[in-house]
Amino acid sequence: MATDNKRSKRAENGSTGSFDGAHRNVIYERLMNAISEHRLQPGTKLAEDRLAAIFHVSRTTVRAVLQQLAHELVVTIVPNRGAFVASPTVEEARELFEARRQIELPIVEKVCRCGKRKDFARLRAHVAQEDEARKHNDRRTAVRLSGEFHVMLAQVSGNRFIERTMRGLQMLTCLTILLYNAPTAQACPHDEHARLIDALQAGDAMLAQKLMAEHLEHIEATLQLLEPEEEDDDLESILFEC
Numbered sequence: 001m002a003t004d005n006k007r008s009k010r011a012e013n014g015s016t017g018s019f020d021g022a023h024r025n026v027i028y029e030r031l032m033n034a035i036s037e038h039r040l041q042p043g044t045k046l047a048e049d050r051l052a053a054i055f056h057v058s059r060t061t062v063r064a065v066l067q068q069l070a071h072e073l074v075v076t077i078v079p080n081r082g083a084f085v086a087s088p089t090v091e092e093a094r095e096l097f098e099a100r101r102q103i104e105l106p107i108v109e110k111v112c113r114c115g116k117r118k119d120f121a122r123l124r125a126h127v128a129q130e131d132e133a134r135k136h137n138d139r140r141t142a143v144r145l146s147g148e149f150h151v152m153l154a155q156v157s158g159n160r161f162i163e164r165t166m167r168g169l170q171m172l173t174c175l176t177i178l179l180y181n182a183p184t185a186q187a188c189p190h191d192e193h194a195r196l197i198d199a200l201q202a203g204d205a206m207l208a209q210k211l212m213a214e215h216l217e218h219i220e221a222t223l224q225l226l227e228p229e230e231e232d233d234d235l236e237s238i239l240f241e242c
Contacts, residue, residue: 037140042087072168093176110157112205180223
């Protein structure tokens with residue numbers, strides 16, 4: 001009887017763990033989608049109690065998700081203040097694109113070698129969805145899909161760690177675009193994804209890497225990465241300005 005009770009308790013704990021894990025995944029995806037679609041702004045406070053009430057879960061479950069997002073640099077946790085959607089600085093934005101170049105050029109080289117017909121078909125279907133969102137002026141969806149395209153390339157490369165890293169970098173890119181981009185600018189210029197797929201499917205690694213480098217440069221060029229001007233702290237000049 002004691003053995004049966006132990007088994008029952010283990011089964012119950014395992015079931016609860018799976019249930020809790022499912023909740024964490026839902027919260028994680030909801031937050032990531034809200035960030036990628038620019039519905040959650042940089043600097044937004046993510047209060048544990050509020051999120052717990054929204055998702056009908058414990059604060060412990062919410063805290064685990066926020067810690068995961070903080071590990072991926074999408075959320076900043078400030079001691080005694082709470083969790084906030086990340087607000088990349090100008091320096092961080094520049095480092096972000098440097099990191100993307102170092103990661104995404106090898107990704108496309110590998111996709112040229114290991115990509116299969118079904119992978120390219122899925123990528124083209126995704127780009128078709130991007131085009132459809134643009135036609136309907138659905139910028140939020142277009143921005144999200146444009147970012148997901150880059151994550152899909154990491155998926156095709158077959159490295160789960162790179163895929164996870166790429167997703168975090170893409171979320172940071174979305175936040176950077178919100179902070180430093182013109183509201184009407186596109187995250188990914190039109191047609192560049194389609195031309196990249198053509199090069200990938202042709203197995204032309206050199207061209208694919210060139211197109212990816214140019215693509216990232218075009219995105220970075222839409223940003224106004226300017227250091228804030230230093231304020232004049234001369235009190236006399238401020239107080240007696242004519």
